[in-house]
Amino acid sequence: MDGLSHGEQTLHDIFRDSFVARRGLSGPGDDCARIQPPARSRLVLSCDQLVEGVHVESGTSARAMARKLLRRSLSDLAAAGASPWAASWTIAAPADRPLAWLKRLARAFVEEAAAFGCSVIGGDLSRAPALVLSCTLLGREGSRPAPGRGGARPGHWLVVTGRLGDAVRSGRHLRPEPRLVEGRILLERYRAAAMMDLSDGLAADLPRLCAASGVGAVVQLDAIPLAPPLRHDEAGWRSALGEGEDYELLAALRPAEARRALADPVLRRAGLHVIGDVVAGAGVRWEVDGRAIDPGAAGWSHDWR
Incomplete structure (x- = not known):
């Protein structure tokens, strides 16, 4: 097993071992995650990115990047009045990014997700010319559907x-x-x-x-x-x-x-x-x-x- 494969597997192990089981969700490790929302519940989905040099300065710590990636995505769920449920995410990083740094990033992300009651159910890894992270969130609507942006009326x-x-x-x-x-x-x-x-x-x-x-x-x-x-x-x-x-x-x-x-x-x-x-x-x-x-x-x- 070469260095890349070993490093990739190390990160996959962090995702799998850190999975917080919740009813209706399968964890990382298969080609697809299985999701089964409770009866009569509605889901909302949001996707966001974090690019080094665009959303954060170069040299920002792994923990700060993980925190901002997840929380800026959660802010979209807040606008829908939804509760966090499940997350998947991707890491695309330059080949010279130390594996120890990427491990800190992975652990910080799953810890942040757990703090907000959100299970990390999957993702993807790749080399890339620049560091690009993405996060896709599933949230559960409450008793009222997400309002969206289109309901404002004169007088409000x-x-x-x-x-x-x-x-x-x-x-x-x-x-x-x-x-x-x-x-x-x-x-x-x-x-x-x-x-x-x-x-x-x-x-x-x-x-x-x-x-x-x-x-x-x-x-x-x-x-x-x-x-x-x-x-x-x-x-x-x-x-x-x-x-x-x-x-x-x-x-x-x-x-x-x-x-x-x-x-x-x-x-x-x-x-x-x-x-x-x-x-x-x-x-x-x-x-x-x-x-x-x-x-x-x-x-x-x-x-x-």
Whole structure:
């Protein structure tokens, strides 16, 4: 057995030996995993990537990469109001990446998954010119189906959890906190009409929700909760709207439900803030004291020639 085969088998052994058995799931080791969700339950699926040099800086630790990969994927489940159930993932790494580093990565990923009640049921390994990780998650919906982005209507209030901005500079993007509990509460208690996670920045993500719903929005810039040490000025708004990597939730709620949600003790601990209104029309208007403001932020986008 050559060095590559030995290293690959070592990683497969970590996946197999770390499997947390749950009803309806088979573990790694076969060509396919078998899944059998409970009767009458609905599943949601999300897929995400982490590329060294794009989503994290070169030299980021194996544990930090594993943590961010899983948690940014879990943030999508939070936006669906779903509970984590099963994960598969892939590792594509350069041949000169030490096996000891890859073992730390594998152990960190399965430990993170277990901490969120998620079984790792399979994946794939490969050499590649650059380090590219991917994660596919299966989540279980609760009593209400995932709201998606298309249910916002004129008159709804727009709310966000937590605080926005400064995630990259502060390093907070390496340790996101997926709002799984908050997402379920917003959906099941307060009937969120539309919901999504904020990964590319509010300036990029809110227009996507509006387009999906066929509506427009008016946002009060001074109502946006800013992460310290940001201030309510042009620089602070640019960071909060355009930097991305916040992994908070954006939701559209009926006004009566929004008022109730603002008093919810769990949502208050997380920080729930009304930032604006859904309106008829298209596009997003950013305001301060009733005046339209151009914040000069577009959000994150992958561009190709």
